[in-house]
Amino acid sequence: MHSFLKKDILILLRDRSELLLLLLMPFILIAILGFALRGLFSGDPEPLQISVAIVQQDNEKAGIEKFLSDQRDQGFSEEVIAELESVAFKVSPYTLLNQVFKDERLREMITIIDMNLEEAELALSSEEIAAILTFPTEFTFLSLKNMLLNDGGGSELQVTVNDYGSLQAKVFQSIIQEFVRALNFETAMTQALSEEGIVIEEWDLRDIELGGIETVTSKDPITSFEYYTFAIAVMFVLYVASTLASKAYVEKQQQVFNRILLSGKHPISYLSGKIISAIIIAFCQLLILFTSSSLLFRPFQDVDVMFWAGILLISAILSIGVGGLTAVLTALTVRFDNETFSSVFSGGIVTIFAFTGGSFIPVANMAEIVSVIGDWTPNGAALSAYLQWKQGFTFDSILPFMGRIIGLSIVLIASSVWIFPRRRSF
Amino acid sequence: MLETEELQKVFKGKVAVDGINLYMDRGESIGLLGPNGAGKSTTISMISSLLKPTSGDVRLNGKSVVKNPETIRSVLGVVPQEIALYEELTAYENMKFFGRVYGLKGKSLERRIQEVLEIVGLQERQKDLVKTYSGGMQRRINMAAAMLHEPEILIMDEPTVGIDPQSRNYILDTVRHLNEESGLTVLYTSHYMEEVERLCDRVYIMDHGRIIASGTKDELKSILSGEETIFIDLNRSYPELLSDLKKHEGILQATETEKGLKLIVPKGSRHLSSIFQAAERYQAQILNVNVQIPTLEDVFLHLTGRKLRD
């Protein structure tokens, strides 16, 4: 078995391009994805950036003047007019919305540019901005009339987007939506109160302190780099299995396999050579991936030795899982003398495993069966274990995941021994 | 009919084929002989328009093949070194495909497939997948696929590599027959001296990308006409006899072999009697004496100083 192991590893080392692909590709993907999706993940300094254009077709001051002079014509006393004036300046929707944009959270996220309509449409179609917010003519006048006197149908804000798929546009639209709803609600409350004869002095978009973020443990949420390092690593380590199995096919084709059988070695020792080399290669791959990405991109800040010990342990267990997969693929390949198994595995099964295991997107939204399958794939279980360990869970809580991988490996290896051809069948 | 002129091929600065001039007349059977790596395959790849020469030209009936590869393709049949067939298809399906590629259709294709299969003796097994064939059968069907379109010239690149003697004989006989009976022009590449001796009228010998000798078999062998080789089998080794013979001025070379001695002497010289006398002197018991007629192998050895299959 020792000699088989040496042979398998030598063959892989000789084939530099393949080895490079196994190691380099996940590394590049981690870099690109982690870097690109940064900012969407809490704990990262760079939040979502949204540029929008405001097209002002209304004149706020003129609108308020018009509103007041209208009331004068209605014959209100100067005293009432003066009070209306002070209220109108305070509650003019344009002013209020500007206050919302100045809010600390939004100020960093949204960049506002004043433009005229043509400029704005041009900028939108060339995707320089995510959306246009238009204040139509008479906006202030009409909305104040409705707000303060419950007279008329009010006015409308217009949001124009390039396409409905854009996340920035979606977030911006929801901010405006929120504002509109809050203003309407506020107005409705005041009007309801005044109907009952209750007058409230303060006009304010009442900001009750609500909500907040909690993490599962006392540690910070996982950053994009960390998430993708784990997610891509557990996916790409699966390719080790198909690569080794396709090497077995070549050996079968070149009659090397028959020669090995003739040498009197038990066929199972050939299989165990494959399993152990898969475990070693998978473990090295994970190790290189974690080390190089933590050296280059510096995720995993503020972690201790215990953290790395846990990562090593999970990696070792996952590698055993990869060994199990290799065993079954090799056994099938040799038994049926067909390369299809390793191509279907690397082309289809790895993707399915990665998907259900949560390497691409969280699976909670999908059918129940998806997450059930995902939890039982070696990569899915390992990903959960890595994530929980990073969040500072105890060893006990990641134990079930590792148990699953080990159990799975035992089943896989047992069935591979059963599938593997005996000497008699030749 | 077909000739090459200063054919040269350079791969990445390395000259693989260097200035080959050869010609074939209609109905001739030509052998291209040389060790592995001599440039035989590259040469015939250029002749068959698979490779473009770096310089030089190939002419079919005076017209350049390099400029118009189409002119040669329909009159040429190429039997490649490897089994260039779809092994997951049956022999018949393979034949049908390659026949169509050569523009054969319908009944005439059908008739031709059966004819060719009969020639190579595989009619019975035409419905079997090629991958179930034995090595020799695969070689035969590989040859059949090149003959469907009734080529005027058949180029064969080591068509007998790695097969059993029976299949080999079958292929050689078939080629000889096609050449003699149907007037097919044959260019046969091999590093097996016996095959070329058996099949070919005229031989080119290649080494290191060049033709080092050419001519009919007899012409080539006459290169060695000045010498002959004598093998003398002895009951045991006689070192004194050997050293005595080495001193003998009429003997060009004397070496010890497993069974006895090998002597090279000028042709026509009468040395046998003095050799017997020497043997008598040392009371050596002669078991067998053999005067060898030179082979192409010897010619090659003579020209290059190495054996063909090194």
Added chain:
Amino acid sequence: MKSVFLLQLQRLRRAPITTVTFFILTIAFVYMLAGGESQGKMSILTFTDYLLSEEIAEEWIERLNASEAFEFQLVEETVARETVSSGNASLAVKLMESDYRLLVATDDPNRYVLEGYVKQVFSEEIQIRELEKLGVSHETVNSYLQSGPLNLDTTSLEGESGSFEYDEQLQILFGMTLYFSIYTIMFNLMNVAEEKRLGTWSRLIVSPIRKWQLYLGHLLYCFLIGYVQIVIVFLLFKYVFAYDLGNNFGYILLVIASYTFAIVALGMLIIGVVKSTQHLQAIIPIVATSMAMLGGAFWPIEIVTNQMLITISQGMPILYGVEALKGVAMYNYGLFELGETLSIMILFGVICMGIGINLMERR
């Protein structure tokens, strides 16, 4: 050309396993991920503070579920924590008497939208409770709310009104089908590399058949295999699983054709670079997966905001394929809107094909 094409079909009939497997995988996978029937809402795990009574929790859930975009499910706290911490869901909502918390392990862009929505529901409800103390009924407020001062009108640049509802099912159907078709196309295209290895390629070169006929025979076959696979999957989901693929299937066929051409060409490029079938076996999955990740086949490209990734994604034909298909199915794109994406795919194909064949011929 015709005989080369027919030969490939014959070879497929003899060894159909790989192609058939990928075909079945596509259907099974899309069906499994998209859950068969259309739901359209994003489901959010919700759990309660141990102090909160079940009725109040149910009331909150009911109010929250008035949303068009989210569906809130009440689950046990341990379940929610387990799901979030193991990465199966990006967040969960914890309900309290008159407040809430978002439980986050890894973040996701939908959080901003969700947060805004939940906050609005809670703050309105709390204010209404205050008003009720003052004797103002819920109904009065609601009636005033009907005639509020502001409206929000959202339109696209073309003047269509629409919604930001992101159709996860179509995303999965399009992304996954196009992704898996890469395998079918490229594994079949490996026949070319295989023929070169076997020597049948040389045999065909020295036959009267022209080289372009030889290439065209192979390319046509791969194109057709990929095309047919995608079309069958789409037809299946349109008619059997009742997915809404829009009203213009003709345009969808056009998009598939351009995409398939681009992928066949990309395959030629890869085969031009990588010689052995052994290496192709290893490279094709990795190239396909990376391309799908970067090109937005696994998740909508819109969630990506980073300029670098956006730039990279624009080099991926799968991006244009998915975009164009969504355009036809969801926004009723016509030829004019599709023109740009289609021509990019075709241009991409022409370039790859040119380089690929060149590389292949150089050897």
